[in-house]
Amino acid sequence: MEFEAIPGVGAKTASALAELEAPEEALRTGDVAAIARAPGLSPGRAARIARGAIRLDHDDPGGFLATERAREIHRDLLALVRERAVTDYAARRLETFYPSRRASRIEEARGFVERAIERDPDPDVLAALEDVVPLERPGDVRVSERCLATRDAERYAEAREAVPELPVEIVEDARGLAELARGYATVVALDEAFAGVDVSGDVRVRPDAVEDPADIVPERALAFFARNRGSIRAAIDVHRAAGLEAPCEVDGLESAMDRLGADGTVAGDDELDRLARAVDDLDAAVGTAESVANDRLREAIRERDVTIEGSDLLSLVEQGAGADSLLARELSEEYDAAVAAARKHLLDALDLDSGEADLARRILDDDPTFPVERDEEAVARLREELVAARDRRAAERKRELAATLTDRREGVEELVRGALELDVELAISRFARDFGCTTAEFGGDGVAIEGGRSPLLPEAREEVEPVDYEVTGPTLLSGVNSGGKTSTLDLVAAVAVLAHMGFPVPADHVRLRRFEELHYHEKSQGTLNAGAFESTVRDFADLATGADGRLVLVDELESITEPGASARIVAGILETLAERDATAIFVSHMAGEIRERADVAVGVDGIEAVGIVDGELRVDRSPTKGRLARSTPELIVEKLAAEDGNEGDRGGFYGRLLEKFE
Structure with a gap:
């Protein structure tokens, strides 16, 4: 395209x-x-x-x-x-x-x-639809514990573009690779030349890594599912509630997503949780272990009477020995017990495995000293080991989960899109049900409506009187004020618009031709000045000389100028529209005068008032074909004549007025 x-x-x-x-x-x-x-x-x-x-x-x-x-x-x-x-x-x-x-x-x-x-x-x-939103593509994923390494500048640029989530480093040889391995949990070498290089740490040679980034940066897939977890779960609920066939196996999808944390981490892995807790609790556990050892030693010293011979004291002084030597000679057993208790607490608190426990034991020295203090280098080594193990375990679990979820990515996108499209369909369905709509039938000339109720009226549908109306060619629509003429135009316009949208229409049955254009001119607010009048006439000139097959709706065009002139203008417009094969409805209080001035047959329909009851006008909202509707003043005079009892006497006042309407 x-x-x-x-x-x-x-x-x-x-x-x-x-x-x-x-x-x-x-x-x-x-x-x-x-x-x-x-x-x-x-x-x-x-x-x-x-x-x-x-x-x-x-x-x-x-x-x-x-x-x-x-x-x-x-x-x-x-x-x-x-x-x-x-x-x-x-x-x-x-x-x-x-x-x-x-x-x-x-x-x-x-x-x-x-x-x-x-x-x-x-x-x-x-x-369920309330929580469904379009899927997002996270663009803010960054991974710091893993890196790509290459000796080639061109490959470096390619890797940065293809895998922006990972740092990319330039290295010259195995020594540079080893340096990177000390700073990153995992190093992925992109050059085949590094194959077989023996360096400590987690170093992988993957020349195809840029072509297959999902394996080396599983966070990309996990971030997508984590960011969209609410919408995905809601879409699953929508499909189940609606009884729709899902495009993917949702039970397995839910199970996989249960293993995904809200921040994109892997949940539900006991070993990974153990390592993460050990890293987080290391400093606190070491501090408590020191306290355990020192508290026990302090108590032992309080309870122990130590006697030193003068010659022994002289010997210790000459050797430059201090309290540590005295502690080693007199309280070695107590010291060993205190350190053992401290180490046990440390191993239990951190739940360390055997290899980690060996590193942890080095944190407290076997040589007696008081107070007992940690070996910071040993703590750093244990921390480094725990962090690396945690990151390797996390990366492994991420790769496994990412592979499982990536296989479902396409299905998930269809799942969410299906839920969103269902909402589109349901909105149309609700509209059709709320307004009693049916599918329109295209064919024939003009517009034919049975049982139409305009959805644009402020009243509830059940309070709207249904309208039947059929019109072909140019037609004048007459009727009393507030009788529903404009509402009828709105109904015809609504039916035409919805039908040409492919939407259902608010009626029991509708047949209409497929129109080329819809021209709807609403009633002017008062007489126009000369310039505005000229512009309006130009608009109708363009309309009358344009394409055939238009639907033209005009509301009281005669209000734009003097009544005599407007009747001539409307008659001329209707004549031209008849030549253009247009369907037109002109609402007018001057329908009789316009019909007389037109040189073509112009239909006149009327929205009939059936009378005035308790001061309110009663109207048959469906226009009557071929009838010029009576005006409100005529109905009022007729009512007054009836009340006077002399309506049959044409010599009476009201009777004489009634004659003027004949």
Whole structure:
């Protein structure tokens, strides 16, 4: 796919998209989360790019929503669907659906939607979805106890780019390798020339390490699963609650993730835990061992009477001996017992194995001294041994766990994506259920709606009176004030927009033609000045001379200028629209005057008021075909005449007024 061919994508954005792992797949499937991982792209921008890619795929020039009011209707409808999404991903993904003039795109969307409306929005599924978020790719993994080593500068640069998580060192010979082995738990040599070199420490020769980084830096895979553990577990819950077939074996996945700590370390390994505790507790344990030895010696000295002959004392002084010599001669057994007790405490506290215990015993000297003090070099050697053992054990367990999880990586990505896409489907399903929607039927001319209820009305669906309305060609819609004329236009617009999005429509049954554009002009707020009037007439000139097959909805255009002039203008527009094979509904209080001035047959439908009851207007919301609706003033005069009892007397005041409406 040529990225710059996507509407709205320039060279900079195309370069950012090229950095994605599988940009074509993400664009083809509308994966907003994957697209948003491109450098510098927000989720909103990603949704627009995905929508542009869909248009490109269907050779869709766009522009179905030809007026601001039409675009507003689309935004409002989309908001109703989006607010039924649980995840932010689904809310953004729904933005990739748009009303199209291309049959291929409409059918593609309808295929998705028809599967979606069969989904059951179970509360347990919706609850599980709350913790599902798109997977992140951690880019902050750094490992300090392991390094790569090479003699080649070019290989050095290659290794730094391929494995940024590890330090890379330049070495010249085996001596340099040995130096590195003293500072790192593991050294991975990249040069075949180092094979067979005998150096102390954990040194591995892996010329292929850069090509297979997963083995030498398992932290990369573990960080991915640790960072996304909450979302992965939630996605598992979603699949179970919804009864979906998972793309991977979830029991084994959960078992593997139970062994992964939240920080990316390996959990549940007793030996690794023992070594980690020993490293952490070493200083404290050594300090306590010193106290044990000194407390026992101090007690022994208090309880022991020591007698020194004068000649012995003189001999000790001449030899320059001090208290240590006296301690060795008089309390050697007690000293050995005190040190033995201290060593036992140290070995027990740190739970050391036999090799580690030999190092630990050297921390306290066999030669009597008081107070007993640690040998810092011996402590450092033990610490070095424990840290190296811990790191080697951790690296081994990490490699094992990383291999297990890496094998499931692809399945996990499908698992989470499946949960997120399910939320998209459930949002559509909930919208369809909440507004009693059905799939529209394309065919014939104009629009035919049975049992339509506009989702844009503020009332609850059950409180909205259903509307039946069929219209072909240019039509005038008349009716009393507050009778529902504008709501009818909104219903027709909503049906057209949703149907061309491939979405279900809020009605019992709908049939409509596939329109090229939707033009919806809302009612002007008052008479326009000359400049604004001229601009409005130009807009209708462009509309009337444009493409065939448009749906045009206009609300009280006559309000833009004087009534006599506006009737002539509307009549002229309707004549031109009839020539362009357009379906048009013009709401007007001047329907009779406009019809008389038109040179073509213009249908006039009416939203009939059935009367005034208790001061409130009662209306049949479904327009009556071929009937010019009576006005509110006529109904009021009729009511007054009836109350007067002289409605049959045309000579009376109210009767004379009624005659004026005939």
